[in-house]
Amino acid sequence: MAKSKEAKSLDTTTEEKIKAAARVVFHKKGFAATRTRDIAEEAGINLALLNYYFRSKEKLFDIIMFETLFGFMQNMAMVLNDEKSTLEKKVEMIAYNYIDFITKEPNVPIFMLSELRNNAGRLLEKLPIKQLIMTSAFFRQHQEAVAKGKITEPNPLHFLMNILSLVIFPFIAQPLLQGISGLNETQFNKLMQERKKMIPVWIKAMMKAK
């Protein structure tokens, strides 16, 4: 190895530069539309280095995809499995965390969900996501709330879908929504910030509806 194993500040490694570039380009254009040359250019490296470090476009993609999925799920899993926080607090946390996260990484949701559509099996099998969510404190607390009559909708999947829908969808539909409304990006982001406070209120109201 030409570089000492420990130091080299890790983020300026050639390998890391390529990964960072791959993340940017894959997230923006998806697997099919990105050319390895795009990544090389974004990283400022010779194209051959991409294959030298990662063997193939597909292997590099798998790494980026896994890290993206993992990063996205990690936060959710943490929140949903927190035994100390209430159900209401969890809704707040998800709204806050994800609206901030997606505002910074607006391409991640549609990237993830587009690519999952081709390959859900292969891409999800590395993550124990089913176990993590279905046995979470979140689901247990939901069932308790249903038992106590505090929540009318008995299916926790609807509950989870509703939260994620209200949080994530507007970002996915952003170009369409801006086309409809005429808002610019700044105004749109302001709208999303408003939703951080509103979504928990809305969720609370709708889950008591009957």
Place this chain on the structure above:
Amino acid sequence: MAKSKEAKSLDTTTEEKIKAAARVVFHKKGFAATRTRDIAEEAGINLALLNYYFRSKEKLFDIIMFETLFGFMQNMAMVLNDEKSTLEKKVEMIAYNYIDFITKEPNVPIFMLSELRNNAGRLLEKLPIKQLIMTSAFFRQHQEAVAKGKITEPNPLHFLMNILSLVIFPFIAQPLLQGISGLNETQFNKLMQERKKMIPVWIKAMMKAK
């Protein structure tokens, strides 16, 4: 022309076969991932015919994209602009129509929104969608309901985003949701059918929340 202009049952024309095939493949894989050979094979025609009838992959795509966008918006525009129906009825109509439509065409939302992300300007300029929605009876009725204190959230965009989110997002996230829940496609579709009735109830409750 080898075929009489009027008759020829329109759907069996070579041109129509190509368009139908292009619709299937583009919707499933998006522009970048579809090869003109995929379309030719799906249509059961010689590859050269695609260029003979449509000049280029891109021109064919533009036609499919326009028709897809138009088809998707048409229904919404109709419902939102209906002066006779109440606001509540409009919410019901959107939930019913779109859940049925997307169940039949599950790739359309993510196709549309993915492709719009590359090219919103060019692709939306042919549709007068802003005008159509911002001046609709739906928006006016919403403002009236706000004025009467029947709805607390004053921004009609939040109202529209919430409806579309609850209706469309679960389909976009279907592979992930099935991965989380372990449901098969039939069970998933049943869940979506439940939402046809629930979404209007939820929307009603949440828009009165404060």
Place this chain on the structure above:
DNA sequence: AAATAAATTAATCAAATGATTAAAAATATT
């Protein structure tokens, strides 16, 4: 400093892919 190993580059390959062409087949016109 010499020898060895690792990283980087320019050039090139092979396959895939959008598109065209020239000939053949099918259809319409006279």
Place this chain on the structure above:
DNA sequence: AATATTTTTAATCATTTGATTAATTTATTT
């Protein structure tokens, strides 16, 4: 029936694109 027009096909082109190779440069080890 003869001619003209349109549609379809097989073959081919030119470019793009993922990947490799062989040579060069840089770093590490002895």
